[in-house]
Amino acid sequence: MSFDSSAAAMCLVLFGFVLLFVSLRREKKTKYLNKYLIKKGKDQNHPEKLLDWLDTVIPNSLTKNQAEVTQKLNDAGVYSFKYAYLYLPLKFAVLFIGGVVIAMATHATLELTIRIAVIAFWIIVILIVPDAVMDARVKKYxxxxxxxxxxxxxxxxxxxxxxxxxxxxxxxxxxxxxxxxxxxxxxxxxxxxxxxxxxxxxxxxxxxxxxxxxxxxxxxxxxxxxxxxxxxxxxxxxxxxxxxxxxTMLNIEEKIGQLAAKMSIPLILFIMVPIVILIAAPGVMRMMSGG
The missing domain is CATH 1.20.81 (Receptor-associated Protein)
Incomplete structure (x- = not known):
């Protein structure tokens, strides 16, 4: 394995350790919730720390257990799913395997920085998309x-x-x-x-x-x-x-009334702007050509 692929794998491993550290820290915070709430009330005016920022950015799915996944499925109307315990293992397995495959497949075609960006995008997608789909399913149900x-x-x-x-x-x-x-x-x-x-x-x-x-x-x-x-x-x-x-009828009428304002955006972008360009372009081109 070359230096580039080794660096990409090292970045992936480091990112995994960061996720694990934040997950353990969040679990510890839930056990001592009252203590942290009191401390947070005292330090309310202090700037946000990096670890607190990571707690906000990293999805809550990192600390989900089987009971929480089952409850989420129940909220989505799926009451008899027997394989909820496979949700997190499959999620992180796909995350790791996909990251390794991307690193190996793009070794000879992409630069190191672009390859790391692609791997980071893959990690973000795998962490966010399944939970977003499940939340959308709950909302629809x-x-x-x-x-x-x-x-x-x-x-x-x-x-x-x-x-x-x-x-x-x-x-x-x-x-x-x-x-x-x-x-x-x-x-x-x-x-x-x-x-x-x-x-x-x-x-x-x-x-x-x-x-x-x-x-x-x-x-x-x-x-x-x-x-x-x-x-x-x-x-x-x-x-x-x-x-x-x-x-329900009032909500539907409200949404219908909002359509006029929403349709003005594509009207301006795809109709008004091209018309202005078509009208002004000949004069601009004559001025640029000196005619």
């Missing part, structure tokens, strides 16, 4: 569940109007909604299972933690109020469903 929530509320109101309890209504809808929306049915089934274990009140709290949106909070608070005071819930659920639909 919560958005889908919130969008389907008015239909669930209407069906739950109909079941309650027929004389069924809230628990039996949720169990019934969990079975009947599999053909309509499998994800929503699985969410109801999961909530119903937790209700049999810890009680419906606690299960509703966990449902809101699972999908922390304002619409879900209103739904959970309505059900908990009915459970606590025994009040009539049919009219409340129908009103809540109508309000959620109105809020």
């Amino acid at each position: 919560r958005s889908d569940m919130t969008r389907q929530l008015p239909y669930l509320i209407d069906l739950l109101a109909v079941c309650v109007q027929t004389g069924m309890t809230i628990e039996s209504s949720m169990g019934y809808l969990a079975k009947e909604m599999k053909g309509f929306d499998a994800k929503l049915a699985r969410l109801l089934e999961r909530t119903n299972e937790r209700a049999h274990i810890v009680g419906l009140d606690k299960a509703l709290d966990e449902l809101y933690v699972h999908i922390p949106t304002s619409e879900m909070r209103s739904f959970v608070m309505t059900l908990k109020q009915s459970l606590q005071y025994g009040s009539s819930i049919y009219s409340t659920l129908t009103t809540l469903s109508a309000d959620i639909r109105k809020v």
Whole structure:
């Protein structure tokens, strides 16, 4: 192996040691959280240290364990994935193997600085992209569940109007909604299972933690109020469903109203600027040619 490839491998190893050191330091900080919070409050006016800056820049995935990965998958609606423990080993294996392959493949074609830049870009992509994809999956899942929530509320109101309890209504809808929306049915089934274990009140709290949106909070608070005071819930659920639909329509109208301002940017860049260039270019060229 030549000097260039050895230097690239050495840089990769050093970067790995930096990541390991920051990971261990972050784990130590979580164990002594109160001590660090007090110290941070005292030193609030001091400039940020390099290690604190690294703690902010390096993704949180460096200190994730199997439980955190499983929780992230549950938040994304994946409840029965058995291989969550392979997430971090595969991630770092791909990171290391890909870095070595890039260093060897670009040995004879690229300079050392460019090769190190490519390896650094590969490391950043592998560290950020999987977690970004998972976060996007969580956001999409919560958005889908919130969008389907008015239909669930209407069906739950109909079941309650027929004389069924809230628990039996949720169990019934969990079975009947599999053909309509499998994800929503699985969410109801999961909530119903937790209700049999810890009680419906606690299960509703966990449902809101699972999908922390304002619409879900209103739904959970309505059900908990009915459970606590025994009040009539049919009219409340129908009103809540109508309000959620109105809020959704207002959000859509707001996004439509923002399209005009957003379309002005490509209009200026791709239409106005070329027109100005086409109009001014002949005169500029005649002035430059002396004509």
